[in-house]
Amino acid sequence: MAQLVCNNLSIGYEGVEIVSDLSFSVGSGDYLCILGENGSGKSTLMKTILGLHSPMRGSIETGEGLTQREIGYLPQQTQVQKDFPASVREIVVSGFQGRCGARPFYSKEEKRLALENMKRMGIDKLARRCYRELSGGQQQRVLLARALCATQKMLLLDEPVAGLDPKVTEEMYDLISELNKSGITIIMISHDVKAALRYADHILHIGGEIFFGTREEYLQSGLYTVKGAR
Amino acid sequence: MEAFEKLISYVQLPFVYHAIIVGVLIALCSSLLGVTLVLKRFSFIGDGLSHVAFGGVAIATVMNITNNMLVVMPVTVISAVLLLRTGKNAKIKGDAAVAMISVGALAVGYMLMKLFPASGNLTGDVCTTLFGSMSLITLSEFDMWVTVVLSVVVVLFFIFFYNKIFSVTFDEDFARATGTRAGLYNLLIAVIIAVIIVLAMNLVGSLLISALVIFPALSAMRVFKSFKSVTICSACLSVSCALIGMLTSIMFGTPTGSTIVVADIVAFAAFSLIGFIRRGFGR
Numbered sequence: 190m191a192q193l194v195c196n197n198l199s200i201g202y203e204g205v206e207i208v209s210d211l212s213f214s215v216g217s218g219d220y221l222c223i224l225g226e227n228g229s230g231k232s233t234l235m236k237t238i239l240g241l242h243s244p245m246r247g248s249i250e251t252g253e254g255l256t257q258r259e260i261g262y263l264p265q266q267t268q269v270q271k272d273f274p275a276s277v278r279e280i281v282v283s284g285f286q287g288r289c290g291a292r293p294f295y296s297k298e299e300k301r302l303a304l305e306n307m308k309r310m311g312i313d314k315l316a317r318r319c320y321r322e323l324s325g326g327q328q329q330r331v332l333l334a335r336a337l338c339a340t341q342k343m344l345l346l347d348e349p350v351a352g353l354d355p356k357v358t359e360e361m362y363d364l365i366s367e368l369n370k371s372g373i374t375i376i377m378i379s380h381d382v383k384a385a386l387r388y389a390d391h392i393l394h395i396g397g398e399i400f401f402g403t404r405e406e407y408l409q410s411g412l413y414t415v416k417g418a419r
Numbered sequence: 420m421e422a423f424e425k426l427i428s429y430v431q432l433p434f435v436y437h438a439i440i441v442g443v444l445i446a447l448c449s450s451l452l453g454v455t456l457v458l459k460r461f462s463f464i465g466d467g468l469s470h471v472a473f474g475g476v477a478i479a480t481v482m483n484i485t486n487n488m489l490v491v492m493p494v495t496v497i498s499a500v501l502l503l504r505t506g507k508n509a510k511i512k513g514d515a516a517v518a519m520i521s522v523g524a525l526a527v528g529y530m531l532m533k534l535f536p537a538s539g540n541l542t543g544d545v546c547t548t549l550f551g552s553m554s555l556i557t558l559s560e561f562d563m564w565v566t567v568v569l570s571v572v573v574v575l576f577f578i579f580f581y582n583k584i585f586s587v588t589f590d591e592d593f594a595r596a597t598g599t600r601a602g603l604y605n606l607l608i609a610v611i612i613a614v615i616i617v618l619a620m621n622l623v624g625s626l627l628i629s630a631l632v633i634f635p636a637l638s639a640m641r642v643f644k645s646f647k648s649v650t651i652c653s654a655c656l657s658v659s660c661a662l663i664g665m666l667t668s669i670m671f672g673t674p675t676g677s678t679i680v681v682a683d684i685v686a687f688a689a690f691s692l693i694g695f696i697r698r699g700f701g702r
């Protein structure tokens with residue numbers, strides 16, 4: 190069985206379905222990109238996968254030793270508190286909270302791993318800085334480092350490059366791609382079809398026509414040419 | 420000088436220094452959850468609860484219950500839990516529910532106190548409940564011990580759940596998604612807020628509670644950048660302002676609650692200035 194399998198999934202709010210009958214699966218080490226217009230339900234799908242929102246019909250199953258709470262998550266930018274007084278270090282280490290259970294404090298090992306993840310994201314020099322005073326790109330790296338603390342298996346990224354300039358966008362994509370090469374499964378929401386085709390090996394398109402398949406299948410399907418013509 | 424001598428002689432009286440210790444403890448507790456309250460949009464619940472607590476006091480007064488915390492505490496805690504529930508289901512409805520409950524509690528409370536006056540001095544009673552006691556807090560021995568025990572419990576709770584409160588306040592969705600029991604901690608936070616409000620009501624009265632809870636956190640946020648430093652600073656600030664406020668009120672006979680809040684406002688102005696200057700030089 191794959192790491193994540195969605196069967197005939199229908200998602201929506203208050204009885205109104207936004208996406209119906211969605212079936213796809215994600216294997217270990219895959220890089221899946223979710224495409225679709227604004228409001229097509231991408232973020233909702235992600236929240237449903239994370240268990241923040243219950244599916245209206247169908248099922249979501251995890252396998253290959255992955256449990257639902259081991260999925261790291263990078264929220265769409267607006268959701269994190271903008272004026273929260275918190276240092277980078279405090280935020281990154283909070284990625285371990287989920288596995289603390291009733292334990293009140295973080296262990297030495299967890300603090301060390303947090304530092305390691307900050308180094309990995311190139312933000313260890315910012316450890317004492319205040320989150321709200323960082324640039325958008327730096328903030329995304331902080332949240333990515335936090336997500337890495339929460340998981341070593343699967344990352345869900347909701348528009349990780351929204352609002353970043355081309356150079357920083359490129360760096361972000363490289364960073365994500367490196368994580369993927371180190372064995373972490375990536376599921377990323379993006380509006381950037383070109384980047385999706387460059388980095389991802391699977392594509393899920395929702396809104397209007399539903400498509401799920403490999404990159405090559407997507408290139409051959411009518412969907413891409415329709416998009417490309419616009 | 421005369422005022423100072425008065426202060427010295429007063430502070431030596433057991434009931435005065437007991438009151439000061441209790442006041443400091445209350446100020447400490449009330450500052451701890453300030454950041455959470457401000458940033459989690461829980462402040463409206465805090466406001467609503469302080470009115471509920473007023474209603475509770477009115478009921479206790481009418482029923483001639485001397486240990487009025489026995490009535491006020493459960494009423495406020497239950498309201499906190501209910502408000503959190505309704506607030507979660509639908510945001511607009513939640514706001515309306517808070518407004519209804521808080522204004523309703525005020526009206527019913529005042530009516531009850533008017534209909535069944537417990538003492539001859541209705542205006543005095545109402546004023547005390549709204550703005551705190553005229554001089555120092557006057558608690559029965561029982562209430563004093565309850566306050567001390569609860570304050571210690573609140574502080575311990577805060578230390579123990581510090582990291583969880585941070586996670587749930589900073590990014591509830593992330594916390595929930597990665598397995599933190601956010602619902603449970605929200606509930607605990609709401610209960611603790613209710614407890615703090617009931618405690619703080621004795622010190623500054625129900626209308627001024629929000630100031631006691633929110634001002635130290637806001638001041639600290641002007642200058643400090645991490646959650647830990649903001650928390651520590653607002654605790655120190657709140658305790659100092661409470662001390663200064665209480666001592667000033669002894670020396671000059673001003674009402675304790677409002678004097679403390681004025682001290683908090685002065686501190687806020689000072690911290691805003693410091694923050695402003697720092698930012699100016701930083702650039």
Ligand SMILES: Nc1ncnc2c1ncn2[C@@H]1O[C@H](COP(=O)(O)OP(=O)(O)OP(=O)(O)O)[C@@H](O)[C@H]1O
Pocket residue numbers: 202207225226227228229230231232233234265
């Ligand atoms: N809490 C909510 N209650 C009701 N409807 C909602 C809620 N959140 C989103 N929706 C609706 O669900 C639909 C999908 O929203 P969603 O946020 O999943 O879109 P999206 O694909 O992520 O869009 P974007 O590209 O702009 O991020 C939208 O039509 C939106 O109006």
Ligand SMILES: [Mg+2]
Pocket residue numbers: 231232233265347
């Ligand atoms: Mg979205």
